[in-house]
Amino acid sequence: MAESLLFSFAELLIGKLATAAVQEASLAFGVHSELQQMKATMALIKGVLLDVENSQSNALREWLEQVKRVFYDAEDIVDDFECEALRKHVVNTYGSFSRKVRRFFSKNNPVVYRLRMAHHIQDINTRLARLAADRNMFGLQIIDHDTRVVHVREMTHSHVNPSDVTGREHDKNKIVNLLVQDGDCQSLSVISIVGMGGLGKTTLAKLVFNDTKIDECFQLKMWVCVSNDFELRNVLIKILNSAPNSTPKNFKNFETEKLQNLLRKKLEGKKFLLMLDDVWNEDPARWHELKEIIDVGVKGSKVLVTTRNHAVAVIMRTKSSNLYLLGCLSEKDSLSLFVKFAFDDGEEKKHPELLEIGKEIMEKCDGLPLAVKTVGSSLFSRYDKKEWESIRDSEIWNLKQNEEGILPALKLSYDQLPSYLKPCFASFSLYPKDVAIHCSHISSMWEALGFLPPPEENESMMDVANHLLHELWSRSFLSDYLDLGSDSSFRLHDLVHDLATYIAKGEFERIYLHNENISENARHLTIMEKNLVAQAFLHTGLRSVSLPEGMNNEALLIKLVSRCKYLRFLNLCSTEFKSLPYSIGKLKHLRYLNLQYSVKLRRLPDSVCELQNLQTLILLGFVKLQELPKGIRNLISLRSLVITTKQVDFPDKDIAVLTSLENLYICNCDNLESLFNGIELSTLKKLSLSECENLKSVPFHAIRNLKILVISECPKLELSMGVGSQIPDSRLNLVILKGLTQLVTLPQWIQGSANSLQSLLIIGCINLKELSDWLTILIYLKVLVISKCPNLLSVPDNMDKLTNLEKLDMTGCPELWKRFEPGVGQDWHKISHIKHVYNFDEKENEKKEYKKEDEEKKRGRKRRRRR
Known part of the structure; x- marks a missing residue:
């Protein structure tokens, strides 16, 4: 783990030790003073971590590795307290009604548990004290906080247009x-x-x-x-x-x-x-x-x-x-590009000294556009001459180069990230290159690994992740960033991905052909090929594991589940296991379980419902699943649930008691005809209904607190949702209506989100004939996509009322485009105030309309190491 990552982890862990839940648990088990001692010693060690970043000492590296191990062991203890609290909650809530629940969740003897935890804490405090004393051998100085934070820059756009390309x-x-x-x-x-x-x-x-x-x-x-x-x-x-x-x-x-x-x-x-x-x-x-x-x-x-x-x-x-x-940019073009990112328009004229230093920095960038952009962004709004000189003279430029030659420039921007963003950035290394990454996925991973701070009131965990992604985008780490309100998507430039891999080495590892020097102490593994599993080190401290597509070695899965008892994240997407070990229920720390497209699985063991810490369960494409496992109501921490099932009757009552549930995806459930009968899902923030061919009714009262609603290819669904007109005070930020042949005009209930709706996407609705005149009351709308709606011939008059509308996409609407084509269409004047009006070709439409998650997963399969 890079020292900056260890510092970030220390901050997260110390913050967790201070939470009310851990304080309460420590008092209940009589270990409060011991945990306070642990917290104090950790804070002391954390204070010197920023003083070791440039050290080449083998002894110091070994000391850091020991710090890393003891910090992780301490986190396991803290999380164990939380698991025990959840276990008691389940037993108290459901135990009196079910012997099975009591058998599942009442395995710990309280006295034995208290003694065991006290022993573990004592051991950790002894190790911490020794490490704290050993720090004096290295002459390390205490640095109380990370001072390298830069201001967040508000970028003016998220897509590269021809006018934005220099040289x-x-x-x-x-x-x-x-x-x-x-x-x-x-x-x-x-x-x-x-x-x-x-x-x-x-x-x-x-x-x-x-x-x-x-x-x-x-x-x-x-x-x-x-x-x-x-x-x-x-x-x-x-x-x-x-x-x-x-x-x-x-x-x-x-x-x-x-x-x-x-x-x-x-x-x-x-x-x-x-x-x-x-x-x-x-x-x-x-x-x-x-x-x-x-x-x-x-x-x-x-x-x-x-x-x-x-x-x-x-x-x-x-x-x-x-x-x-292709050559590098000229000095003139490099400076021009640098000025765009380092200064507001015309501001460089007020700072001629900084501009001269900028010219010297450009010599180090050597005409590489990405380096120019990232360094320029890191200097935006910073007018202290010493800071510019520090970047110009930084030893970071002297790092050993890989073949791309610009990692030093990129790492300079990384070093200036706030510490809470650094583990989030490093986790990008677990993704393959050249894929679109969606907030809905990465937020689940970040939460499972403990990277997300707690949400504010009325805020979902995906909202928290979106804030972090927006900050990373503002620092020019994300490409093709698309903000849809409560959701977003982005890509990583290859070199940014290379930087993430460089930073994460030893902590996050992707095992692929030609790997060398795989760390035995890595906590997060993604294995790219079946025949590479033997290279993986399945040590007991693993936090996350992703097994390769087509994997069917059930003996290895049993070994993984039995050895790696501290797993937080387990990805079995597109594997070919015929069954899961019953012992999976013993992974009490597990927060994320992905079984997407595991098509040979017919059922899940009921022990899955022992995972009271589980936050994300993905069963998409589970085409042989006859029914959900018994006891799903016991998954009290579940935030995201993705379901494909052959069930005729949806387990409404079991879902209704999941009071943490924020995201629900129901896909390819062809036997379902109705949902949410007589229940209300007050915590639900996102609902996606996809390819449910016989689904006819969904009462809107059950989902009135939604921020995101996606309805895709449900041909029999009554789109009025049983509502004759608008629903006042609804909170929708994003609505996607896709492949709905029954859609002729917009559902009236959308009007109720006039004060919240930011993105409306209508895709492949071939019978849509009009956009209602009331569309113009959606004054907060930023993105309007009307794609592949060939029978739509006009948009409402008074589109100029949509003053916040920044993007209008008319791809696949030929007649509409003729009337509104920029500069030449007869009705162009009605929408000329909109900043970006698009008509992508088919490929761009696929890439830009946020509908290719499964296809883009395929892009990352079977890849060799980049040389």
């Missing part, structure tokens, strides 16, 4: 010219943009891809993000899904032969441009396999490639190919 017009024009030249060659030609990470290859490719000359030249354009996954079948699926006018399909069960036939038919007779972004494949055979399929003999068809690796460009050459070496 790439010349490059764009050159590549466009290469693409539109047919020449005499009949074979497919490839243009490769090659350069080191951080140069903006993908940004340049986007400028090219959306140029009007390209639209005029090619009948068909397709954009595919490849990364390490160049397995033929997966690439074919991505290309098919990216083709315009194609409905994304689940090709999982299609044979490669059928996929290649479909693609050749799609390409036949069309001059096409295929964009392959971020290619790493160095195996010529794999490229030639793909080339043979897509080369259908149409003159002028092109493949545009971005890659960091010259070898990739060489193996993808054809007779008429070109290799375009």
Whole structure:
């Protein structure tokens, strides 16, 4: 663990020791003074952790490793108190009604438990005292708090537009010219943009891809993000899904032969441009396999490639190919970009001394756009000359470089993060590259690992996570950040991901091919391939484990569950286990259990309901699940529940008593006809109903406190929700209506959220004919997406009343776009006040309309280590 992460963890743990729940438990068990001693010694040790960051001493590193181990053991004790309190609560609430509950939850002898915990605390205090004394050997100074916090910058936009790109017009024009030249060659030609990470290859490719000359030249354009996954079948699926006018399909069960036939038919007779972004494949055979399929003999068809690796460009050459070496920004363009991020408009003129220092800093950035942007953002609103000189002269620039060469610049921004954000940032390393990450997922992980502070009144845990993500975005760590009110999504630039991996080394580990020096003390493991499981160290202190897709070694799962009793996070997504060990109920610290798409599981052991600490349970795609396990009402900590089941009768009463439940997702439950009969879910903040073909009714009274409502492909659902008009004082921030053939006009109850609704997304509602005139009362609306609604011909008059509306997306509404196309449409004046009016092509629509979570998971599978 990097020293800054250990400092952050110490702060979190000391804060937990001070909570009312732990104080009450320590008094009840007679260990209050011992815990106070533990807290004081931890605070002393924490005070010196910031003084060790640049040390190369092996002895000091070993001391830090010992500190890390004892801190984790202390956290286990603190969390054990919380588990015991929850256990007692369950027994007191349900024990008198059920012998089974008493058997599940009444296993601890109070006297024995008290003695055992007192012994553990005494052991930890002895170890802490020894470590506190040993610190004197290293001459460490106490630093009371982290002073490197920078101000949060409010960025003006979240998407890169052509006007926001600096210094790439010349490059764009050159590549466009290469693409539109047919020449005499009949074979497919490839243009490769090659350069080191951080140069903006993908940004340049986007400028090219959306140029009007390209639209005029090619009948068909397709954009595919490849990364390490160049397995033929997966690439074919991505290309098919990216083709315009194609409905994304689940090709999982299609044979490669059928996929290649479909693609050749799609390409036949069309001059096409295929964009392959971020290619790493160095195996010529794999490229030639793909080339043979897509080369259908149409003159002028092109493949545009971005890659960091010259070898990739060489193996993808054809007779008429070109290799375009992308260079760094000029000094002038670098400074121009730096000024955009380091100063408010025109502010640099007031600080000529800082601008001169900025020029020297730009020399260190060496024309790399990402480095310029991140360093500029870190200096925004800071006008102390000494601070600028400190960054210019910082030893961070002297760190050993990896091949990208800009980690020092990025790490400089990381070092200035508040300590509470550092473990959140490091956890990004557990995700694969090139995927969209949604707040709804990462908030569950952060909460399970104890990274989130407690919410304020009327605030959900996802709201807390959104605040942290917004802060990371404001510091330029997140790309394609989209704020939808109570939810958000984002991506990580490759180099930002590399930085997270660099920071997290030894604490968060992803095990993939060619791994070296995997830490035996890592607390968080993601195993990428079945045949790599042997490389994992399943030590007892593991906090989180993600097993690879297709994993079916039940003996290993039993070993994992029995050895790793302190697990907080267990991800078994897309595994092929036929059963779960009954002993899973002994993982009393477990807070997150993901069984998504574990299609061979028919049932869950009832012992799952012993997990009273469980906060997230994901059973999406659990197509063989006959019913939920008995006793689900005992999961009193559950905040997020995702269900796919064959049940006819939904367990309304069991769900109703889950007083912590905030997020409920009901998916592919084709036997359900009604929900929430006679109950009210007062704590629920998000409800998603997806692909429930026979669902007919959901009473709105049961969900009146919602902030997010998603209804997708439920063709029989009565959308009025039993409400004739608006519901006053409803609190919806985000509404998504998708694939609803019964939707002709907007449900009137949306009006009740006039004072809260920030995002309204209407996608694939082919029979929608009008947007009600009352739409203009939604004065807080920021994002309006109307996608694939071909029968919608107009928007209400007085759209100018929506003064907060920043984004209007009309993708897939051709007639509507004709009337409202910026600058030329006859009704453009009605919406000309809106900052961003879009009409994405199909691929951009897929990427930008926040509906590709499952597809984007596939992008991260079977990846080699980035070299």
